[in-house]
Amino acid sequence: MNYWKECLTCALDDENITLSDAQISSISEKLEDAHEGYAVYAGIEAATNGEKSDAELELEELKREIEKRTRWVNNTKPCDVCITTGIVKDSWGKDQTCGACEGAGRV
Numbered sequence: 447m448n449y450w451k452e453c454l455t456c457a458l459d460d461e462n463i464t465l466s467d468a469q470i471s472s473i474s475e476k477l478e479d480a481h482e483g484y485a486v487y488a489g490i491e492a493a494t495n496g497e498k499s500d501a502e503l504e505l506e507e508l509k510r511e512i513e514k515r516t517r518w519v520n521n522t523k524p525c526d527v528c529i530t531t532g533i534v535k536d537s538w539g540k541d542q543t544c545g546a547c548e549g550a551g552r553v
């Protein structure tokens with residue numbers, strides 16, 4: 447027996463409702479169709495069919511940024527002038543951007 451038809455038959459029995467076999471078949475088919483559409487209605491399909499969640503997108507962005515920074519660190523040397531801070535003191539003792547590394551801290 448069809449799962450949906452059996453569920454509907456049990457529910458109708460519990461409620462003492464009598465329907466014809468044709469009515470039960472028709473309603474059970476509609477229930478099955480409704481169940482198939484539920485994933486779209488609830489957004490489950492969109493969340494699992496290739497579309498990524500905000501958390502997944504954020505994680506990927508963070509991984510890209512970490513990779514980019516790692517490549518930059520591996521391909522540069524620490525700035526000797528500012529000792530990687532990107533800031534040096536001017537002649538009045540105030541902070542200013544290091545001219546040697548332009549504030550990046552590495553060259």
Ligand SMILES: [Zn+2]
Nearest residue numbers: 525528544547
């Ligand atoms: Zn510097």
